[in-house]
Amino acid sequence: MSIQTQHERTLLLTGEPVTSLAQYRALGGLEAYEQARRMDPEDVIELLRVAGLRGRGGAGFPTALKWKGLRDAEAARKFVCCNGAEGEPGTFKDRFLLQHNPYQTLEGLAIAAHIIGAEAAFFCVKRIFEPMLPGLPRALAELQAETDVADNIEIVWGPDEYLFGEEKALCSVVEGGLPLPRVLPPYMHGLFAGAYGGPDGNPTDVNNVETLSHVPHIIAQGPGWFRSYGNADTPGTMIFTVLGDVRRPVVRELPLGLTLRSLIDDIAGGVAPDRGVKAVFPGLANAVITPDKLDSVLAFDSMRNAGSALGSGGFIVYDDSVCMVKVAERFVHFLYVESCNQCPPCKLGSRKITRWLEQLLAGDATEHDVEEMKEVATWVTNGGRCYLPTSTSLVTSSILASYPDDFQAHLDGRCQLRHDIVIPKIKDYDERLGFTLDSDYDRKQPDWSYL
Ligand SMILES: Cc1cc2nc3c(=O)[nH]c(=O)nc-3n(C[C@H](O)[C@H](O)[C@H](O)COP(=O)(O)O)c2cc1C
Numbered sequence: 001m002s003i004q005t006q007h008e009r010t011l012l013l014t015g016e017p018v019t020s021l022a023q024y025r026a027l028g029g030l031e032a033y034e035q036a037r038r039m040d041p042e043d044v045i046e047l048l049r050v051a052g053l054r055g056r057g058g059a060g061f062p063t064a065l066k067w068k069g070l071r072d073a074e075a076a077r078k079f080v081c082c083n084g085a086e087g088e089p090g091t092f093k094d095r096f097l098l099q100h101n102p103y104q105t106l107e108g109l110a111i112a113a114h115i116i117g118a119e120a121a122f123f124c125v126k127r128i129f130e131p132m133l134p135g136l137p138r139a140l141a142e143l144q145a146e147t148d149v150a151d152n153i154e155i156v157w158g159p160d161e162y163l164f165g166e167e168k169a170l171c172s173v174v175e176g177g178l179p180l181p182r183v184l185p186p187y188m189h190g191l192f193a194g195a196y197g198g199p200d201g202n203p204t205d206v207n208n209v210e211t212l213s214h215v216p217h218i219i220a221q222g223p224g225w226f227r228s229y230g231n232a233d234t235p236g237t238m239i240f241t242v243l244g245d246v247r248r249p250v251v252r253e254l255p256l257g258l259t260l261r262s263l264i265d266d267i268a269g270g271v272a273p274d275r276g277v278k279a280v281f282p283g284l285a286n287a288v289i290t291p292d293k294l295d296s297v298l299a300f301d302s303m304r305n306a307g308s309a310l311g312s313g314g315f316i317v318y319d320d321s322v323c324m325v326k327v328a329e330r331f332v333h334f335l336y337v338e339s340c341n342q343c344p345p346c347k348l349g350s351r352k353i354t355r356w357l358e359q360l361l362a363g364d365a366t367e368h369d370v371e372e373m374k375e376v377a378t379w380v381t382n383g384g385r386c387y388l389p390t391s392t393s394l395v396t397s398s399i400l401a402s403y404p405d406d407f408q409a410h411l412d413g414r415c416q417l418r419h420d421i422v423i424p425k426i427k428d429y430d431e432r433l434g435f436t437l438d439s440d441y442d443r444k445q446p447d448w449s450y451l
């Protein structure tokens with residue numbers, strides 16, 4: 001890997017796009033894979049532990065801990081999946097990264113498979129991303145033709161559903177099924193282990209595209225180098241997506257540890273001069289971030305302390321002209337539509353909340369309905385196989401608690417705020433032209449058909 005100067009603050013999006021294996025090799029590509037093969041696998045895991053690499057798919061789980069558990073698992077068959085489903089509204093970083101350099105992700109995936117002792121690895125991306133990622137299958141074909149690094153890697157083109165990115169649902173898709181989360185996590189019920197996980201479960205590792213992309217760089221340059229970026233809790237960089245009511249919507253890799261305010265104002269141009277920030281959401285999976293929390297540092301612990309999350313680094317910003325009842329309705333409606341109906345409290349609860357919010361917007365709800373909404377937000381998670389209804393609960397409860405005046409204004413029939421909210425499900429991004437959102441999404445029905 002090429003050594004960078006400290007003021008070049010990117011690790012994954014450095015320099016020109018990498019479009020050939022020769023170019024990747026000239027930058028030091030594949031040296032980390034060779035190095036990892038020469039090392040004791042335990043030492044590679046220790047390197048990632050010391051580096052403090054945490055998953056970039058949303059939860060920030062320590063990668064070394066995940067790999068250690070999978071490596072130590074006694075099982076005849078193990079697998080690895082790279083999660084490139086990128087279904088979180090307000091996020092475009094994995095596609096941006098794969099457009100820039102798919103080789104580093106493939107190398108990270110090959111290293112994961114080697115360290116864990118996997119017999120095969122699957123690179124999971126949505127079929128609708130195929131036209132914008134011609135470099136991914138090309139890079140894999142090149143690696144397979146010219147090296148043995150990627151011989152056991154296969155690309156799986158999956159469906160457009162939000163749940164495709166959920167790791168238990170992702171395993172179902174790799175097996176040829178629908179994106180329906182199963183009961184046990186992939187390290188217990190992995191790929192091709194039968195309906196109930198088989199005798200030893202075929203433990204399977206699932207890691208995000210960005211997480212795996214960091215691995216070769218950490219191996220080549222060492223944990224100290226990685227830790228010179230970011231902060232002690234969350235070392236390294238993150239590829240942030242910022243959009244909504246900002247003047248310069250953007251995808252940008254930055255060292256972690258800057259404040260959310262700096263990301264919004266300095267990187268994304270801030271909100272319009274006569275406006276203030278009213279609400280920020282790290283995707284649709286977590287609680288709202290209110291303006292008093294804008295000085296929180298962008299790292300997993302501090303965002304958790306602020307009552308929300310770092311998530312996968314995608315931030316949706318709303319200014320003070322926006323009605324938060326409308327935002328709540330759009331967000332919960334999305335989670336209702338995307339819920340898969342395997343766990344009744346999830347589908348029924350999110351439908352109920354969506355209906356009350358629609359009634360409130362139509363001037364047809366009472367204070368009692370708002371109280372019931374609060375109550376349903378406490379049980380929508382019951383018996384859920386996955387985290388999706390926790391998102392429904394967090395989004396609903398946090399908006400209700402933080403913006404009571406917006407709810408009161410609707411109960412009184414006097415709301416004058418903006419209602420032109422669309423779900424920022426990103427279809428494409430161009431550095432000059434900005435984001436294109438999926439305008440078809442509004443036609444999607446709760447049974448996943450399109451009107
Ligand atoms: C509803 C739902 C959707 C998700 N979508 C994605 C996704 O698109 N991409 C992703 O990497 N992780 C997604 N996740 C998180 C994955 O389940 C998993 O935690 C992640 O891929 C682990 O990778 P990491 O340890 O490298 O972060 C989703 C989780 C849920 C509950």
Ligand code: SF4
Binds near residue numbers: 339344346
């Ligand atoms: S909790 Fe909801 S989205 Fe998750 S598996 Fe159950 S019904 Fe499907």
